[in-house]
Amino acid sequence: MEGCKLLDFYPLGDAAVVIRVGSEINIANHRTVMALVSYLEDHPFPGMVECVPSFTTVTAFYDVMQITYDEVIAQFKGLEDQIVTGTDESSKTVEIPVCYGGEFGPDLEAVARHNHLTPDEVIAIHTGADYLVYMIGFAPGFPYIGGMSEKIATPRLPSPRLAIPPGTVGIAGAQTGVYPIETPGGWRLIGRTPLALFRPKEHPPTLLRAGDHVRFYAITEDEYQLMLEEFSRN
Numbered sequence: 464m465e466g467c468k469l470l471d472f473y474p475l476g477d478a479a480v481v482i483r484v485g486s487e488i489n490i491a492n493h494r495t496v497m498a499l500v501s502y503l504e505d506h507p508f509p510g511m512v513e514c515v516p517s518f519t520t521v522t523a524f525y526d527v528m529q530i531t532y533d534e535v536i537a538q539f540k541g542l543e544d545q546i547v548t549g550t551d552e553s554s555k556t557v558e559i560p561v562c563y564g565g566e567f568g569p570d571l572e573a574v575a576r577h578n579h580l581t582p583d584e585v586i587a588i589h590t591g592a593d594y595l596v597y598m599i600g601f602a603p604g605f606p607y608i609g610g611m612s613e614k615i616a617t618p619r620l621p622s623p624r625l626a627i628p629p630g631t632v633g634i635a636g637a638q639t640g641v642y643p644i645e646t647p648g649g650w651r652l653i654g655r656t657p658l659a660l661f662r663p664k665e666h667p668p669t670l671l672r673a674g675d676h677v678r679f680y681a682i683t684e685d686e687y688q689l690m691l692e693e694f695s696r697n
Contacts, residue, residue, distance in 0.1 A: 469499070469546075472536055478512075479524045480535050488518045488609065493597055495546075496521055497674045502546045508538040516673045517598045518607070556676040559641065559656050561590075561632050562687040567655035574617045574634060574651050585653065586681055588615050589639065594677040604643035604661035604669035608677055611639045623649035630656045632679070643669070654681075657691035 470483045482499065485492035496516045503514045503523060510529030515522045525535055563586045564571040575582045594610040601607075616637040624647060627633075631642045633650030642648060643660035660670045671677070682690070 469539060469542060472539060474532055475522055477532075478527050479522050480532065480539075482521045482523065482539060483519060484521070485519045488597065490595075492519050493595070493674075498546050499542075500673070502542070508535065510535075517600065554674045554676055556678060557671060558678050558680060559632075559658055560682045560686070560690060561654040561656050561679050562682050562684050563589075563632075563654035565684065567631070567684075567687070568653040570617075570620075570634075570651035571653045574615060574653055577617045578615055580615070585615050588612050589653065590679045590681055592678075594639070594679075596671050596673055596675045596677060598673050599669060599671065602642070602644055602646050602661075603663075604671065606640055606660070606671045606675075606677070608639050608641075611637055613637055617651045619649040620651065623647050624652075627652065628655065630658065630660070632656060655687070657687050657694055659694060 470485065472483075473481050475481050484495040484499065496519065499521045500514055500516045503511065503521070508525075508530070510526045512524040512526055514524070523535065562568075564582055571582050571585060574580075575585045578585070580588075589611070592610050592612060594608045596606045597609050598607045599605060611634070615634065617634050619635045626645055627642045627648045627650075629642060629644050631652050632654045633640055633642065633648065633652050635650040640650065641656060641660055642650075658670060662668055662670070
């Protein structure tokens with residue numbers, strides 16, 4: 464475990480400050496981001512509303528009626544010795560069932576062709592990795608997931624689809640993700656999960672959080688329908 468190095472700060476609008484901890488997307492910077500988030504959640508400064516992690520930054524939102532930008536920056540000065548980074552052993556692992564291919568994954572064969580693989584090989588590679596949620600963004604509950612093998616990396620579609628069903632699993636470049644709500648998108652679609660990633664009536668409303676680990680596993684279409692009915696009842 465070691466101290467945290469905060470690189471710089473800059474305003475985001477008139478009620479938020481961004482703290483940048485690095486420039487590369489990697490495990491070390493992710494752990495620094497999560498250590499800073501954990502510290503702020505345990506030691507919120509006066510007027511802090513919330514903090515939001517991303518790949519290499521943390522955005523802290525604050526109430527301008529209680530604290531000024533300069534006062535917020537002063538809160539962060541000298542924090543390096545108080546914020547300790549370590550491993551992510553305390554994070555949870557979420558297993559996500561996926562029905563691959565067919566109507567649920569119309570781009571599975573294209574991903575296979577692009578990488579000179581069979582669809583079954585793509586599925587085996589996709590389900591064989593341990594993934595890390597770096598951040599939530601784009602849409603409510605949409606996880607940006609790292610750790611996918613370059614063997615199945617595939618460029619985005621030239622033109623995005625206008626509507627992608629909730630639960631659809633996609634690939635864009637060397638990243639994989641799951642669409643939590645119906646939305647336009649340009650990722651290559653390889654399957655769908657019956658799990659609801661965004662549940663606005665629950666607390667927390669998102670299934671995944673930054674720092675969580677993810678494993679995908681394959682299910683049949685019949686299993687998908689049974690799980691969907693069960694999850695809908697619950």
